[in-house]
Amino acid sequence: MKTLKEMLAEARQVVPEQGPAELKKRIDAGEPLVVIDVRDPDEYRDGFIEPATNISRGFLEFRIGGAAADPTTPIVLYCQSGLRSMLAAKVLKDLGYENVTNLQGGFQKWAQSGLPVAKDRPMNADQIQRYSRHFLLPQVGEKGQRKLLRSKVLLIGAGGLGSPTALYLAAAGVGTLGLMDGDVVDVSNLQRQILHTTANVGRPKVESGTEMLRALNPDVTVIPLPTRIDVDNVMDIIKDYDLVIDGSDNFDTRYLMNDACYLAGKTNVHGSIFQFEGMATVLAPNQGPCYRCLYPTPPPPGLVPS
Amino acid sequence: MLLGIGEPLIGRLLTYDALGMRFREVKLRRDPKCPLCGEHPSITDLSIHRTGDAAACEVSDNGHPAPAPAGAPATKAGG
Numbered sequence: 591m592k593t594l595k596e597m598l599a600e601a602r603q604v605v606p607e608q609g610p611a612e613l614k615k616r617i618d619a620g621e622p623l624v625v626i627d628v629r630d631p632d633e634y635r636d637g638f639i640e641p642a643t644n645i646s647r648g649f650l651e652f653r654i655g656g657a658a659a660d661p662t663t664p665i666v667l668y669c670q671s672g673l674r675s676m677l678a679a680k681v682l683k684d685l686g687y688e689n690v691t692n693l694q695g696g697f698q699k700w701a702q703s704g705l706p707v708a709k710d711r712p713m714n715a716d717q718i719q720r721y722s723r724h725f726l727l728p729q730v731g732e733k734g735q736r737k738l739l740r741s742k743v744l745l746i747g748a749g750g751l752g753s754p755t756a757l758y759l760a761a762a763g764v765g766t767l768g769l770m771d772g773d774v775v776d777v778s779n780l781q782r783q784i785l786h787t788t789a790n791v792g793r794p795k796v797e798s799g800t801e802m803l804r805a806l807n808p809d810v811t812v813i814p815l816p817t818r819i820d821v822d823n824v825m826d827i828i829k830d831y832d833l834v835i836d837g838s839d840n841f842d843t844r845y846l847m848n849d850a851c852y853l854a855g856k857t858n859v860h861g862s863i864f865q866f867e868g869m870a871t872v873l874a875p876n877q878g879p880c881y882r883c884l885y886p887t888p889p890p891p892g893l894v895p896s
Numbered sequence: 897m898l899l900g901i902g903e904p905l906i907g908r909l910l911t912y913d914a915l916g917m918r919f920r921e922v923k924l925r926r927d928p929k930c931p932l933c934g935e936h937p938s939i940t941d942l943s944i945h946r947t948g949d950a951a952a953c954e955v956s957d958n959g960h961p962a963p964a965p966a967g968a969p970a971t972k973a974g975g
Contacts, residue, residue: 873906
């Protein structure tokens, strides 16, 4: 008869282990990883590692197909201390999954290392009604809505591009929106900057914007940043956000945001408009080009108005 | 992007012509000579942004013949 010790030793022979720091690196690098938390649902609810899905140990063989159809998919398993998941990982290897890693030390070690822990609060009745159209979308569902509520997006510019973006993100329930703009509302803005109102002419845009967004969706925490972004504040400000949306109106800021986001590993959603034309792209560090790959030099001053 | 569903515009530029009511897609590639994200980056911090407009954006030893890839619309800053 085998002992537990022997089973674990057998598993360790075929399942590599990685520590929390390495896993965090892989997640931040945007690797197409499937992270699975094999603990029981109540353990998962008390705190989990983003972006793990919860498939408890008992259901693993039955539900793994839904989480990872391709046997070459990189998978990382974790449990509370790294033992349950080690045995679970061996099962996946036996099923034919080629790239399975166990998180050494489990969730406990991750949390003790000070790495971020995600926690879901159950949705209240108002939220269930408010986001009901999201629940109808199979690609979103309640799980997706929780993810939106935990997300943090920074908007550079609360003007022509920032306005509709902020409104739709707030409506969708993105939990934290940083709104950065050093300008005040001018009547000429109101022709397109729909975040602001006539009554707010003369007020700082982030003040007027914050009020509008909170009125639209009280679930959203709006962080007003009533200054221009610059080389001294940018790295400190962007570090806490999941995504940056560049709706700024001048090239200096565009290049600054590009560089700062690349250096910080932040994805930069880049949009711009000129008269009747608009363009959009996503600048994801090391996955696609950056702004300088496309436009190594800005146009001569005066050629393109801000 | 936040939900991890669908296909984000990484490596793609989506352009919209409101008068012609037309969308166009341009493929974008990383530049191995890019001073920020290329194989031998010369920009490794933000100090270049302290020294003024032209210095921040023009990197003279870039070796690029033209600013925009063929077919891409001229750069716009309006936002």
